[in-house]
Amino acid sequence: MLVYIIRRLMQAALVMVVMSALVFAGIFMIGDPVAMMISPDASDIERDAVRASLGLDKPLWLQYLAFVNAAVHGDFGKSFLAGQPAMQLIFERMPATLELVFFSTVIALALGLPMGVYAGLRPKSVGAKTIMTGSILGFSLPNFWVGLMLIMVFAVLLPDLIPGFPRLPASGRGATVNVLGVRLSLFTADGLLHLLLPALTLALYKGALIVRLARATAREVLPMDYVKFARAKGLSENRIVGVHVLKNIMIPIATVNGLEFGQSVAFAVITETVFAWPGMGKLLLDSILLLDRPVVVAYLMIIVVFFVVLNLLVDLLYSVLDPRVRLESRAT
Amino acid sequence: MSTPTLSVTNLRTHFFTKEGVAKAVDGVDFDVAPGEILGLVGESGSGKTVTGFSILGLIDPPGRIVEGSSIRLNGEELTKAKPDRLRAIRGAEIAMIFQDPMMTLNPVLRVDTQMIETVQAHLKVSRAEALARSRAALVQVGIASPDERLRAYPHQFSGGMRQRVAIAIALLHKPKLIVADEPTTALDVTIQGQILFEAQRLCRDSGTSMIWVTHDLAVVAGLADRIAVMYAGRIVEIGRTADVIERPMHPYTKGLIGSVPSQNTRGHKLAQIPGMTPSLLKLPAGCSFKSRCPIAVEQCNTMPELVEHRPGHWARCWRAIAA
Numbered sequence: 001m002l003v004y005i006i007r008r009l010m011q012a013a014l015v016m017v018v019m020s021a022l023v024f025a026g027i028f029m030i031g032d033p034v035a036m037m038i039s040p041d042a043s044d045i046e047r048d049a050v051r052a053s054l055g056l057d058k059p060l061w062l063q064y065l066a067f068v069n070a071a072v073h074g075d076f077g078k079s080f081l082a083g084q085p086a087m088q089l090i091f092e093r094m095p096a097t098l099e100l101v102f103f104s105t106v107i108a109l110a111l112g113l114p115m116g117v118y119a120g121l122r123p124k125s126v127g128a129k130t131i132m133t134g135s136i137l138g139f140s141l142p143n144f145w146v147g148l149m150l151i152m153v154f155a156v157l158l159p160d161l162i163p164g165f166p167r168l169p170a171s172g173r174g175a176t177v178n179v180l181g182v183r184l185s186l187f188t189a190d191g192l193l194h195l196l197l198p199a200l201t202l203a204l205y206k207g208a209l210i211v212r213l214a215r216a217t218a219r220e221v222l223p224m225d226y227v228k229f230a231r232a233k234g235l236s237e238n239r240i241v242g243v244h245v246l247k248n249i250m251i252p253i254a255t256v257n258g259l260e261f262g263q264s265v266a267f268a269v270i271t272e273t274v275f276a277w278p279g280m281g282k283l284l285l286d287s288i289l290l291l292d293r294p295v296v297v298a299y300l301m302i303i304v305v306f307f308v309v310l311n312l313l314v315d316l317l318y319s320v321l322d323p324r325v326r327l328e329s330r331a332t
Numbered sequence: 333m334s335t336p337t338l339s340v341t342n343l344r345t346h347f348f349t350k351e352g353v354a355k356a357v358d359g360v361d362f363d364v365a366p367g368e369i370l371g372l373v374g375e376s377g378s379g380k381t382v383t384g385f386s387i388l389g390l391i392d393p394p395g396r397i398v399e400g401s402s403i404r405l406n407g408e409e410l411t412k413a414k415p416d417r418l419r420a421i422r423g424a425e426i427a428m429i430f431q432d433p434m435m436t437l438n439p440v441l442r443v444d445t446q447m448i449e450t451v452q453a454h455l456k457v458s459r460a461e462a463l464a465r466s467r468a469a470l471v472q473v474g475i476a477s478p479d480e481r482l483r484a485y486p487h488q489f490s491g492g493m494r495q496r497v498a499i500a501i502a503l504l505h506k507p508k509l510i511v512a513d514e515p516t517t518a519l520d521v522t523i524q525g526q527i528l529f530e531a532q533r534l535c536r537d538s539g540t541s542m543i544w545v546t547h548d549l550a551v552v553a554g555l556a557d558r559i560a561v562m563y564a565g566r567i568v569e570i571g572r573t574a575d576v577i578e579r580p581m582h583p584y585t586k587g588l589i590g591s592v593p594s595q596n597t598r599g600h601k602l603a604q605i606p607g608m609t610p611s612l613l614k615l616p617a618g619c620s621f622k623s624r625c626p627i628a629v630e631q632c633n634t635m636p637e638l639v640e641h642r643p644g645h646w647a648r649c650w651r652a653i654a655a
Contacts, residue, residue, distance in 0.1 A: 225435035231390055232430075233450045233501060234423030243449075247440045322440055323485035 005312065012308040016301055020071070023297050024064050032056075033080050033291035054080060067297070076301065077294035079287075086298035090280060094302075095182045096173055097272070097279030101264040103186065103195050104202035105257060111203070112210030117249065119211065120218025121241065131211060138208025147201040147274035154197060169194045171276040198275040202268060206260055213256055217249045251321050258314035266303045336363035337508050337541040338387065339404040345379075345386045347395040354612040356382040356395065358565035361638070364509065367539045369532070371552030371573070373588070374562035377609050380545045383562070384511040387543070388428055389418040406508065424454040427502035431514040433494035437486035443497055444482040450504050469500040473530060492523035499530070506538060513545045528555050549588050553577050561585045564610060564620035567638060571645030581647035583625050619649070627651050 027033075034051050051057045055066060070077060076086050119128035151170040159167035174194035176183040185191025221227065222245065230240045269281035276282075280299065287295040319325045345357040357379040364370050374380040385391055387403055389410060397403075403410040405425060410418065422428075430436040437446060447466035448459060457465075463482070470478040473496045486494055495515060502510050512531065516524040532555055535542050546552055552559055553573060560570040561584065569582040580586045587605035607624040610616060616623065618633040625632065631650045638648045 225430055225432060226438040228390060229428070229430055229436040229498070230438070232388055232422055232428040234419050234421070234453045235449060236419065236453065239449060239453070244438050244441070248438070251440075323442075324439060324487050 008308055008312055012304055015308075016304050017068075019300050019304055020067065020297050021064065023300055024060065024067070024293070027291055027293045027296060028060050031291055033293060036290050037080060071301075076298040079295050080292050081290060086294040087302075089295060090283065090299055090302055093278060093280045093283050095184055096277060097265055097268055097281060099184055099186050100195060100198055100272070100277060100279060101202065101261060101268060104199040104264065105206060105261055107199055107203040108206035108210055109253075109257070112207035113214055113249075113253070115207075116211040116214025117218050117241065117246065119215040120222065123215075123219065128215075132215065135208040135211040138204050138211070141204070143201060143205065143270045144274050146204055147198070147271055150197045150201055151274075168197055170197055173278055198271050198277050201271050201274070202264055206257075206264070209256060209260065210253060213252055214249055217252055218245060221245050221248045247321065251318065254317050254321060255314055258310055258317070262303075262307045262310045265306060335407070337366050337368075337406060338364040338543075339402075340383075340387070341402040341404075343383065343386060343401045343403060344398040345382050345391055345395060345401070346398050349394055349613075352613045355565050355615065356612055357386060360562070360565075360567055362560055362567065362570060364541045364543060366508075366541055367535060368558065369535055369542045369544055369556045371556030371559040372543055372545045372562060373547065373549055373552060373559055375547055375609060377564075377612065378562040379565040380547075380562045381513055384428070384513050384543060384545050387509075387511055388422055388426055389413070390422075390428075420454065423450055423507075424505040425507050426509045426511065427505070427507040429495070429498050429502050429510060429512040429515045432518045433491050433498055433515075434518065436498050437494055439486055442483060442485055443489075447482070447497075447501055447504065450501050454505055465504060466500075469504050470497070472503060472534075473497075473500045474526075475500070492519055492527065495519060495523075495527055496530075499527070499534075503534065503538075507540060510535075510540055510542045511545070512542060514547070515544075516551060517546070517548070524551070531555070549577070550592055561588070564615060565612060566620070566648060567646075568621065568649065569645075569647045570638070571642070571647075575642065575645045579642075579645075581641055581645065581652040582621075582649045583627055583651075584621050585647075587624075 034047060034054070034056060038047065038050055048057065055063060058066070067077065078084060079086050079089055082089060115131045119131045122128050154168040155170035159165045172194065174185045174191035175188045176185045176191060177187050178184075179187065185195060227240060227244055230244045235244075265280070267281065268277075268279060269285050271277065272279045272281040273285065284296065284299050286292075287299070340363070341361050343357055343360040344355070347354040347356055360379070360383055362370065372380045372383060382391070382395070386397055386401075387410070391397060397411050401411050405421065410421070413421070437443070444463060444466060447469070448462040451457060451462035451465050452459075455462075467478045467482060470481060475481055475493065475496055481489075481493075481497075486497075489497065495518075499515070515531075516527050519527065528551065531542065531544075534540065544552055544556055549559075556573050558571065559573050559576040560567050561576070561582065562568065563584050569576060569580065569585045576585060577589065580589055584605070587603070590603040591605065593602055605624055610620055610623065618635050619625070619628070622628040622632040629651065636648050636650045638646045639652070640646045641652050
């Protein structure tokens, strides 16, 4: 097991090296960050001074080596713009994104799993057909459009038309509380209200994915002998579906959700922009626009580590869900 | 004879598919006495497994038991029983053992979970009590170190062990009847022998009746008290094991017996029954075996009845005695 984790971390390190080199070269080719930062009227001397102060006067490979050297010592550089350490900037924004994605995953699971299992149990019912058609909309509608529509309906139209209908907040983050030094809005009523629309926007796609996956797996598991044997044992239908079928369905759901979670955290940019959610995605977008290289590089480094850790967690979850996986790890 | 544990009369289980009605079981009658082992023999598609599942009320759509069928367990009509009552009977009064032990235990649940839930599905007992019963059942089927085994997952067991666990689960509630659907087919021969011996001993000891569904005449010859041979959804011959094996009356039974390899057939070509089972969707009129039968006559174009040609030995053939 330990060997396995170490191997994973080494892979992560390799990906980080390749990634940082690519980003370095990429941003170098796009343009000159200095031009974005100082006024166009500035003299060449001023320009060179800024360039030298940021270390941008050196050749690219030297800049890269300097970065690697600092990064190995835990320093990922300072934002060209804010002057704050890049990592600190990102970590400040991270809880907002994490709680948004977490909340949307919870919604997606709570709605998608029962619907998918139902559609798998009664594939020919009208309800199942409605769910399956709906799920196609769920993952084919573009995210930004869904977000805008939700704002239209729940923050504008319905409250305008129906007196007393709560006007759901459509932008920004609500009140936060400090939990172990991290500011979270999950635990305040106002925070949850603010979370609702952006989380729903993200949850739609995830939920649709879960519905289809749960249905397909349920259809696969139901004709299995062990389900028929469970019936022959005289178990109640609730027990058969809730334990025998569901536990087998959870295995693929865990994998896909793990990947989806990482994907959303890294690239919830669009939803965050639509709802002016102060998360990491918006930071990344702003940093790319302003060619703020240290932030972009640091961001991608974090994402790489995040994905590796997430995959590791999914693997561990696997062994909880599927005893056949557990045996192999015990043998080593 | 005492009152039978199970009495099946005119059982018809049909599958209503787009292509037509498949009459998987079409008019089957038999009784099983307390403690008796009935061997239900037939090739694939003969309806023997569907008969087993019908008894447990486990026929999935598009199949269903047709009106007019009767399955009585100690006098109680099962075809008209409510789903809740059937659930209460399954696992408690009628238990089933499946063909492939690799597939019958849920791979993601521990053996104790799968046993305890069976106990608690029928009895309001504590977890500890249910566990104790499960442990006793494992001991009964000859599993060593049951405590350790209870905490294991199915994949940590061999095929034979899994089948023993499945049998232990079937025995948990001391059922009146066990339907065993080819339980030894997927096992190797030595394990097969052990399981057969075990099954026989358990029936004798507890007075449990058993229906042993198989395609292997050799297996039931040494196990069953009586044998019923099925062909295309009907019983074509039924009688005491010795009678059926030594003096078969139906040409199909003869064909089956003739195709079992034995020491006498060494060096000779094995006999086989020509042709294939007819499609259940379009069974020919009359005897469904006539197209493969070596002694078929004009009369076979009308369906013969199951007739008691010798005491306790019935056959569905016009030429039963002639053959």
